[in-house]
Amino acid sequence: MSQQRSFIPAEQAQAPFFVGIDLGGTNIKVGVVDDLGRPLSWLSVPTEPKKGPEDASARMGQAVLDAIAKAGLDLSAIARVGLGSPGTMDIPAGMLIEPVNLRGENGDEWNNFPIRDRVAHHCGLPTSFANDAAAAAYGEFWVGSGRELSSLVLFTLGTGIGCGIIIGGVSIDGENSHGAECGHIVVNDADDARLCGCGQPGHLEAYASATAVIKRTRELLDAGRSSSLVDRLNNGDKLTPKLIGAEAEAGDELSLEIIMEVARYMGVGTVNLMHTVDPSGVLFGGAMTFGRNATELGRQFLARIKQEIDRRAFTVLAERIVLDYASLGGDAGYIGAAGIARADHTSS
Numbered sequence: 001m002s003q004q005r006s007f008i009p010a011e012q013a014q015a016p017f018f019v020g021i022d023l024g025g026t027n028i029k030v031g032v033v034d035d036l037g038r039p040l041s042w043l044s045v046p047t048e049p050k051k052g053p054e055d056a057s058a059r060m061g062q063a064v065l066d067a068i069a070k071a072g073l074d075l076s077a078i079a080r081v082g083l084g085s086p087g088t089m090d091i092p093a094g095m096l097i098e099p100v101n102l103r104g105e106n107g108d109e110w111n112n113f114p115i116r117d118r119v120a121h122h123c124g125l126p127t128s129f130a131n132d133a134a135a136a137a138y139g140e141f142w143v144g145s146g147r148e149l150s151s152l153v154l155f156t157l158g159t160g161i162g163c164g165i166i167i168g169g170v171s172i173d174g175e176n177s178h179g180a181e182c183g184h185i186v187v188n189d190a191d192d193a194r195l196c197g198c199g200q201p202g203h204l205e206a207y208a209s210a211t212a213v214i215k216r217t218r219e220l221l222d223a224g225r226s227s228s229l230v231d232r233l234n235n236g237d238k239l240t241p242k243l244i245g246a247e248a249e250a251g252d253e254l255s256l257e258i259i260m261e262v263a264r265y266m267g268v269g270t271v272n273l274m275h276t277v278d279p280s281g282v283l284f285g286g287a288m289t290f291g292r293n294a295t296e297l298g299r300q301f302l303a304r305i306k307q308e309i310d311r312r313a314f315t316v317l318a319e320r321i322v323l324d325y326a327s328l329g330g331d332a333g334y335i336g337a338a339g340i341a342r343a344d345h346t347s348s
């Protein structure tokens with residue numbers, strides 16, 4: 001996601017300082033933030049997973065040092081580093097277990113790798129470890145759309161569905177570091193339920209991720225449903241949620257129906273979370289958010305989620321829940337990882 005970034009100069013920032021790392025399958029984003037979560041610097045380096053986790057750890061360590069220099073700070077000004085990473089993982093142990101989006105030359109080099117301690121070794125700073133979706137949720141909680149909320153759930157709608165839950169100021173990681181796998185809550189227990197990317201049937205991700213949307217659209221088009229999408233595809237456009245969103249806004253009924261179906265399932269998933277942890281707010285982020293509050297479609301998407309909540313949730317919860325879009329975009333991960341480092345620093 002392209003976005004405008006603004007940075008504050010070191011002399012206006014408030015110590016202590018923290019560095020956040022957002023490790024993704026393609027890029028590693030690193031930034032320095034101050035004690036109020038304001039960025040001082042940012043940079044991105046390619047992940048190059050094929051070179052293996054030790055090579056990537058060394059580059060992450062160097063990127064941390066580069067980001068600190070870019071911020072105009074000395075190493076001694078940094079209290080702690082936070083690393084947000086895709087799972088599966090063992091958070092207390094600082095280990096990657098089997099990260100499906102990180103594959104080396106032989107396939108399994110990233111499995112069971114002590115990434116937290118290797119990054120700490122390469123940058124020479126104490127390092128905290130978090131799930132990437134939990135880090136994004138923490139970023140929104142700290143300085144994003146959730147900064148007025150005392151607790152929240154963040155759903156990230158993209159190729160899959162990521163989720164983070166922040167209650168009492170801490171990420172709910174669970175006993176086995178799978179505490180907020182809400183893309184995999186069951187929303188359909190029928191025998192013909194759709195198969196999720198994880199291989200299990202009926203999960204939310206099988207109905208409300210970008211992957212699910214594209215699959216569902218293809219099925220309906222193959223079944224002969226009329227849609228302006230047919231012309232767009234014949235003209236060589238690629239079938240993406242963005243295209244489906246554009247056609248929905250232009251009045252295509254099928255496109256709108258598909259997007260509202262996603263909203264309905266997100267409403268069902270949200271109710272399950274409301275009846276589990278009763279958060280003060282639920283935020284929606286990621287690439288598939290249909291223009292967010294800035295477009296009619298984005299507002300309609302949230303309204304459809306709320307409609308499903310009104311239908312299924314306890315009245316007091318439905319009345320009080322705050323629903324909104326996330327606001328930090330692609331920066332939520334590194335800012336949140338830095339925020340988790342700050343929380344660990346404060347409590348240690």
Ligand SMILES: [Zn+2]
Binds near residue numbers: 196203205
């Ligand atoms: Zn699943």
